[in-house]
Amino acid sequence: MNFTESSTWFYTLSTISQTCAAILALGGTFVVFKLDKVQTAIDNYRGRVVRIVQLWRIGARAPDEFIDKSEEEILGEYKRIVTDNAEEVFDRNGIVELYQQLEGVRILTMQEQGSFNMDNGVRLDHDERKRWSNRMADLLESNIRLKNRIYSMLKSSIVLLAVTIVVSIGLLISAPLKLPVGINTLAIVILLAILSIGYSTLAVWKIARSKPIL
Numbered sequence: 001m002n003f004t005e006s007s008t009w010f011y012t013l014s015t016i017s018q019t020c021a022a023i024l025a026l027g028g029t030f031v032v033f034k035l036d037k038v039q040t041a042i043d044n045y046r047g048r049v050v051r052i053v054q055l056w057r058i059g060a061r062a063p064d065e066f067i068d069k070s071e072e073e074i075l076g077e078y079k080r081i082v083t084d085n086a087e088e089v090f091d092r093n094g095i096v097e098l099y100q101q102l103e104g105v106r107i108l109t110m111q112e113q114g115s116f117n118m119d120n121g122v123r124l125d126h127d128e129r130k131r132w133s134n135r136m137a138d139l140l141e142s143n144i145r146l147k148n149r150i151y152s153m154l155k156s157s158i159v160l161l162a163v164t165i166v167v168s169i170g171l172l173i174s175a176p177l178k179l180p181v182g183i184n185t186l187a188i189v190i191l192l193a194i195l196s197i198g199y200s201t202l203a204v205w206k207i208a209r210s211k212p213i214l
Contacts, residue, residue, distance in 0.1 A: 012190070013169075038146055042144060045140035075141055078137050082133075146212060153203040160196035164192050
């Protein structure tokens with residue numbers, strides 16, 4: 001007897017395809033929502049790093065060349081500037097004003113820094129400017145790495161689930177042809193489904209635990 005004549009064959013394959021499709025839809029929706037948060041964080045720090053690069057290269061103006069540059073290119077430009085100009089980049093005119101504008105704090109004047117009353121502002125010496133600028137670049141890089149990891153897991157999950165769905169539906173469609181398909185084929189499909197569903201569930205769990213640095 002051809003195994004495809006058994007109702008178990010149809011129920012199993014239809015259940016596998018429907019389950020994979022549901023995970024693909026629900027998991028994909030959740031991942032897209034998470035990616036939106038990560039991209040928001042990237043855009044935030046991207047803008048800050050761009051402003052720092054602009055201060056060094058052409059003052060406070062915003063050139064069009066940065067509009068089409070990727071986050072990786074902007075980050076590379078920042079690292080190149082810091083490497084080529086060493087400590088000078090952190091003493092560039094405007095870096096204090098930029099810090100004050102982006103962080104929403106008032107920088108103390110030289111006279112205020114010498115007083116004992118520090119409640120109305122913060123100090124921003126050379127080392128602090130350096131730490132702040134490098135932290136902006138580090139946070140941008142961390143969020144970029146997180147986005148790339150999410151994309152990598154998403155692509156792998158989509159491929160595995162899609163292959164499982166296609167194989168399951170393909171076997172269901174071919175059943176009326178009464179091809180000599182045995183129980184071993186069903187076992188292979190079940191193992192493929194377990195692998196796909198298991199990996200996708202793990203990927204969604206890891207993505208859920210990951211948090212962008214805002």
